[in-house]
Amino acid sequence: MCAAGGRTYPDLGRRIRAGHRCRSDRPAPAGGTAVSGRRATVLHRAGRGTGRRGRSQWRDAAQRRPGVPRPADQGAHSRTGCGRGVRRGRQRRHPDFSDPRRAAGWGRLLRRAALRRRHAAAAGLDPPRGRLHHQLRVPAGRVRPGGRAARTRRAGVPRRGGARGSGRRTALVRATDQGPSGRQGRTPTQQPRDVIVIETPELIPALPGADVGLVRQSAEAATYAVTVTGAGERDPQVGSIVLPRATSIDGFTSGWGLEYQPVALPVDEPAGLEVTTGRSTQGAVPWLAIETEGGAYVVTLHWSGNWRIASTPTDDGVQIDVALHPDGQRIVLADGETFTLPGVSIAWGETRASASAALARHLAEQVPAGPPLLTEWNHWWPYEDAEISEDVFLANAAVAADLGLEVALLDAGWFGRPEADSQWFAERGDWHKVNAARFPHGLAWLADQTRALGIEFGIWIEAEAIGARASIAGERPEVVATDAGSSLGYVCLGSPAGQEHVFASVSGLIETTGARWIKWDFNLDPGSGCTRDDHGHGSQDGLLRHYLGLYDVLDRLRAAYPETVLEACSSGGLRIDAGLAAHVDALFLSDPDWTEHHLTCLWGAAQLLPPRQLLHWPQSEWRGEHRFQKVDYSGTLITPAQFDTKMRAALLHRFGVSVRLTEMRPELLRRLRDHVDSYRSVIRPLVETGVLIPLTEQPLREEKGWRQPAYQLTADDRHLVAGFRLHPTGGWEPVRPVGLDPMATYAVDVLEDGELQRAERRTGKDLAEAGLVATAGTSILWLLSRAE
Numbered sequence: 001m002c003a004a005g006g007r008t009y010p011d012l013g014r015r016i017r018a019g020h021r022c023r024s025d026r027p028a029p030a031g032g033t034a035v036s037g038r039r040a041t042v043l044h045r046a047g048r049g050t051g052r053r054g055r056s057q058w059r060d061a062a063q064r065r066p067g068v069p070r071p072a073d074q075g076a077h078s079r080t081g082c083g084r085g086v087r088r089g090r091q092r093r094h095p096d097f098s099d100p101r102r103a104a105g106w107g108r109l110l111r112r113a114a115l116r117r118r119h120a121a122a123a124g125l126d127p128p129r130g131r132l133h134h135q136l137r138v139p140a141g142r143v144r145p146g147g148r149a150a151r152t153r154r155a156g157v158p159r160r161g162g163a164r165g166s167g168r169r170t171a172l173v174r175a176t177d178q179g180p181s182g183r184q185g186r187t188p189t190q191q192p193r194d195v196i197v198i199e200t201p202e203l204i205p206a207l208p209g210a211d212v213g214l215v216r217q218s219a220e221a222a223t224y225a226v227t228v229t230g231a232g233e234r235d236p237q238v239g240s241i242v243l244p245r246a247t248s249i250d251g252f253t254s255g256w257g258l259e260y261q262p263v264a265l266p267v268d269e270p271a272g273l274e275v276t277t278g279r280s281t282q283g284a285v286p287w288l289a290i291e292t293e294g295g296a297y298v299v300t301l302h303w304s305g306n307w308r309i310a311s312t313p314t315d316d317g318v319q320i321d322v323a324l325h326p327d328g329q330r331i332v333l334a335d336g337e338t339f340t341l342p343g344v345s346i347a348w349g350e351t352r353a354s355a356s357a358a359l360a361r362h363l364a365e366q367v368p369a370g371p372p373l374l375t376e377w378n379h380w381w382p383y384e385d386a387e388i389s390e391d392v393f394l395a396n397a398a399v400a401a402d403l404g405l406e407v408a409l410l411d412a413g414w415f416g417r418p419e420a421d422s423q424w425f426a427e428r429g430d431w432h433k434v435n436a437a438r439f440p441h442g443l444a445w446l447a448d449q450t451r452a453l454g455i456e457f458g459i460w461i462e463a464e465a466i467g468a469r470a471s472i473a474g475e476r477p478e479v480v481a482t483d484a485g486s487s488l489g490y491v492c493l494g495s496p497a498g499q500e501h502v503f504a505s506v507s508g509l510i511e512t513t514g515a516r517w518i519k520w521d522f523n524l525d526p527g528s529g530c531t532r533d534d535h536g537h538g539s540q541d542g543l544l545r546h547y548l549g550l551y552d553v554l555d556r557l558r559a560a561y562p563e564t565v566l567e568a569c570s571s572g573g574l575r576i577d578a579g580l581a582a583h584v585d586a587l588f589l590s591d592p593d594w595t596e597h598h599l600t601c602l603w604g605a606a607q608l609l610p611p612r613q614l615l616h617w618p619q620s621e622w623r624g625e626h627r628f629q630k631v632d633y634s635g636t637l638i639t640p641a642q643f644d645t646k647m648r649a650a651l652l653h654r655f656g657v658s659v660r661l662t663e664m665r666p667e668l669l670r671r672l673r674d675h676v677d678s679y680r681s682v683i684r685p686l687v688e689t690g691v692l693i694p695l696t697e698q699p700l701r702e703e704k705g706w707r708q709p710a711y712q713l714t715a716d717d718r719h720l721v722a723g724f725r726l727h728p729t730g731g732w733e734p735v736r737p738v739g740l741d742p743m744a745t746y747a748v749d750v751l752e753d754g755e756l757q758r759a760e761r762r763t764g765k766d767l768a769e770a771g772l773v774a775t776a777g778t779s780i781l782w783l784l785s786r787a788e
């Protein structure tokens with residue numbers, strides 16, 4: 001049991017079986033056999049990599065990333081069968097036939113290479129070159145060594161009869177050099193290769209009599225939802241997904257200041273993660289990555305409350321069980337009543353990076369474009385509630401406007417009793433009161449003065465919370481969530497009265513101030529939720545109904561105020577999930593934001609959500625104590641290079657700062673202005689439509705993990721590649737971008753001092769193989785643009 005509430009557990013019971021299916025009008029190539037249309041099997045035994053050498057090649061590709069040395073414990077050579085005489089990487093050993101076992105391995109390898117050449121010739125393809133492993137790749141689907149082969153067909157040939165099921169589409173996985181960006185590596189002059197037609201994995205609900213629906217489907221991802229009907233109580237079991245045998249299963253634990261801490265689950269015994277704190281990522285993250293010999297899968301649950309995700313090995317694969325935790329989330333229905341459980345999204349790809357990028361692209365489709373990606377200054381960390389006032393806020397807002405930032409956001413401390421020393425945490429809930437000691441002219445006047453400076457106004461609210469000294473608990477007892485008669489410290493949104501109260505509080509704030517940005521916080525653990533039976537819910541489904549009510553309130557606010565940014569925060573990043581992401585514009589990653597910690601969180605969050613929904617600041621000036629957060633932008637200790645690294649780390653998603661702008665050193669103010677200009681003119685268009693792909697292993701807090709992390713922000717034919725050197729580390733190592741067209745030429749620019757400085761022109765193949773190398777500093781941004 002971890003302190004944040006995550007723990008492992010054995011099994012979830014009810015199971016859903018899911019598998020990829022293959023269909024084709026075209027016969028299998030020579031050497032392969034036809035398939036009956038059941039679960040997807042190998043393309044052909046030699047080409048799919050079902051031999052030992054093929055499996056080791058897939059395992060090597062799944063475990064290694066560009067620029068990441070192979071772990072020493074894997075040894076210098078493949079140790080799996082016919083490939084044991086071949087050095088991994090670009091070098092090869094000459095055949096050694098003195099050992100009969102090795103001679104047999106080479107014989108199998110050479111026979112398969114010849115068979116692949118015959119298959120390519122029969123299919124009208126270019127013969128395989130360079131490497132001995134297969135060209136035709138199947139990133140998704142079940143691998144059954146020795147099983148029947150999946151039939152293939154040419155691109156452009158329609159599937160006979162369409163996809164089976166009610167409107168279900170098929171995912172066409174092209175056998176080309178395809179990176180995590182999803183772009184194809186074939187140029188118009190190349191011959192088209194075969195494609196494999198793979199239907200989206202089927203989902204069979206765990207609950208008897210339940211129906212499953214395909215909510216949304218893209219080329220490499222799908223979202224399902226299960227619906228139950230009829231009277232009675234049910235455990236909120238969503239179901240299971242059966243995948244090929246796993247080589248690794250990875251997830252994240254999570255806590256305050258410890259978001260996205262990696263955890264590896266065993267592959268040979270039941271294991272899993274769960275959260276019971278009442279907040280989706282207070283304990284662990286509802287996300288798993290499963291790597292197999294034939295590709296990688298990622299699974300996530302669309303839910304903000306308590307959940308369970310478990311893995312159980314089977315005879316020929318692994319079963320992933322997904323469920324809501326039953327405490328406070330049981331399904332209680334009357335006759336004729338229908339309930340739809342939270343959705344489950346599945347994405348797949350050749351590697352974990354490509355599968356995660358597919359999931360982020362897929363989840364980006366569930367949220368409307370919304371208001372622009374505005375930049376912000378937030379008052380909280382340098383001033384908190386103790387030092388904030390009208391004069392302090394407006395003085396910083398003026399500097400923010402001059403820098404080109406677009407919103408000045410008033411964080412906690414504006415509400416409650418009119419006392420200069422009041423504590424924000426105790427006053428939460430009294431949103432109808434303004435602290436006149438700090439803001440004597442009121443919020444409407446403050447917002448007008450802010451806009452007069454040339455910058456928009458934003459405001460913080462913890463709309464669900466009720467502090468210990470808030471008068472609202474006595475004035476509106478009917479909205480308070482309770483358990484055994486005791487207040488839980490929040491408004492129950494399972495209650496219609498609670499929903500109306502929260503909507504009125506937030507909408508009233510927007511109407512009064514004209515706010516362009518609402519920062520919606522939630523700083524408590526509701527546990528199993530409200531047990532009142534007079535709230536429109538029962539005693540066993542209070543938490544379930546609360547979060548459904550929260551989603552409804554957020555949707556109403558988005559519809560009523562489409563130009564207002566809705567940002568979700570929860571003690572930093574303790575409520576980040578695909579469920580809440582469907583109802584807000586942005587999610588805040590973590591309270592701490594020193595550069596190493598930020599890059600750790602970003603590495604994890606980018607594998608779940610698109611960058612336009614991620615928000616985190618460069619290292620803030622904390623008024624309070626934190627051993628890693630101490631920084632002074634007014635003094636001379638921080639160098640321009642150190643400052644640039646802190647800023648660049650936060651330019652790969654939504655951008656904002658929380659510093660004392662009025663006291664910042666003039667040289668650093670000029671550099672901050674350059675970074676804001678670069679973000680608005682060059683980077684923000686990529687953030688709006690792109691995906692963020694980690695290119696290396698994860699950096700970890702306290703000088704652990706990978707010390708030269710790199711990330712790639714990709715949108716269409718433009719790629720922003722960011723490299724960082726964290727202490728302790730040596731000289732720069734190559735950063736290898738992914739998803740480039742190997743035959744195309746790219747203009748490589750360095751983003752420096754607010755301008756693009758042309759460095760060189762290189763081919764996609766050269767960039768992928770040789771990489772990008774910096775020569776100095778601790779951070780760099782390259783922009784790769786496809787040349788005409």
